[in-house]
Amino acid sequence: MSITVTDSNFSAEVLNASEPVLVDFWAEWCGPCKAMDPILDQLSGELAGRVKIAKLDVESNIGIVTQYNVRAMPTLMIFKNGQPVDIKVGAGQSRVQLVKWLESHAA
Template sequence: MGLQVNDANFSAEVLGATEPVLVDFWAEWCPPCKAMDPILDDLSVELAGKVKIVKLDVETNPGIVTQYNVRAMPTLIVFKGGEPVDMKVGAGQSRVQLVKWLDSHAA
């Protein structure tokens, strides 16, 4: 499982990061979220140094969820320079699509 972020460390780990950060907004009760886990775990290793991948549990971090208006799980948001720059909702992306999407933000 990737790095867990929460309301307390979100600013330091995501907004303060020098590289682009993909935040996976997930929930324990969400089967599509669990289906994405192995793909995101692999990509966190494969893209290390280019894109940081972190997970945020929506059940225990309502402040961040509300701040970024996350309403469905999974929601993937890419942050660059402390700002959200792109978002995908749902588990409809293949591994290849995710790599292409993340590579476009790593440039």
């Protein structure tokens, strides 16, 4: 199961994580975001211990959204060692493409 991150716990859960973290910047009103939820939840179990998957609601966490200049939903950003290292915008990736992308950054 993916974890929920907010402005207040982003540093602890994402920036200080020992493994790479995929942050899913999503919004309640975003249909493509909701369509990706089951895939990301499944992958969080499959890749546990190698990649952490976190969800951040852009509507209620404007500080992080502004800091990382997120402008479109969904935005998937991978963090390693406290830094963003890769980004995908939009829901155009298949499950296979997401797995391949995440495994390329896995610990």
